[in-house]
Amino acid sequence: MGSGAVADTRDLVRITLPDEAPLQSAYAEADRRQAVADLLTGNRFAPTELGPGPWSLALAVRDGRLVFDIRDAEDQPLRAIILALGPFRRLIKDYHLVVESHERAVVENHGEARVQAIDMGRRGLHNEGAELLMERLRERVVVDFETARRLFTLVCALHQRI
Numbered sequence: 310m311g312s313g314a315v316a317d318t319r320d321l322v323r324i325t326l327p328d329e330a331p332l333q334s335a336y337a338e339a340d341r342r343q344a345v346a347d348l349l350t351g352n353r354f355a356p357t358e359l360g361p362g363p364w365s366l367a368l369a370v371r372d373g374r375l376v377f378d379i380r381d382a383e384d385q386p387l388r389a390i391i392l393a394l395g396p397f398r399r400l401i402k403d404y405h406l407v408v409e410s411h412e413r414a415v416v417e418n419h420g421e422a423r424v425q426a427i428d429m430g431r432r433g434l435h436n437e438g439a440e441l442l443m444e445r446l447r448e449r450v451v452v453d454f455e456t457a458r459r460l461f462t463l464v465c466a467l468h469q470r471i
Contacts, residue, residue, distance in 0.1 A: 320354040321456075322382055323365040326463065336412050337405075337466060344462035353453035359387055368460070370394065370467045377450070392445050397464060400438045404465045407431045435461060 324345050354364060356379050364387075367378035375397070377390040394401075411427045413419075438461035439454055446452060452460065 320362040320364055321348055321352045321366050322363040323384070324348055324463070325365070325367040326467065327369045334408055334412060337408050340408070340462055341466040344459040344466075348456065348459045352456040352459070353451065354456055355451040356388060356390075357449055357451065368463055368467065375464060375467075377446075379450075390446070390449050394468065396441060396445065397438065397468075400434055400441065400461075401465050401468055404431070404434050404438070407434060438464070 326341075326345075354366070355362070356364065359379070363382045365380040365382060365384050367376075367380065369376045369378065373394055375392040375394055377392070378386065379388045379390065380386050407427060407430050411424065411431065414423050414427055435458045439457035442457045442461050442464070443452055443454070446457075
């Protein structure tokens, strides 16, 4: 493995989301399923002060806050990290608008160039959301950029309408 490559680690071995009923948007539902599958295939999630994993993560929004309920592999609670959703609101709202635009562009056959431009915007929002999530988790959980991107997708899925 060359420098800068991410090790094939799987610190998270289970991810639980509340009410896993399908999302309103088929595109958002596919995005959520893919994010979970990708996270379980490879991720870097290392809570500080807890020692080595593996971990189970129950991710939820409660009382307007984002809750990372970290558990051991046997699903025993270890630590909860609670983040204010305020800093994420604009990104989540923009993400949902981009998802709607993407679906509309595909359904109305607006052309490949338009769909690709919208997808570039979605990737940019994912990147910005990942950076914000890494910043907010800093000193509590070490995550790599790809793990943060996928977790941001799940945060957006949890809070469909802000």
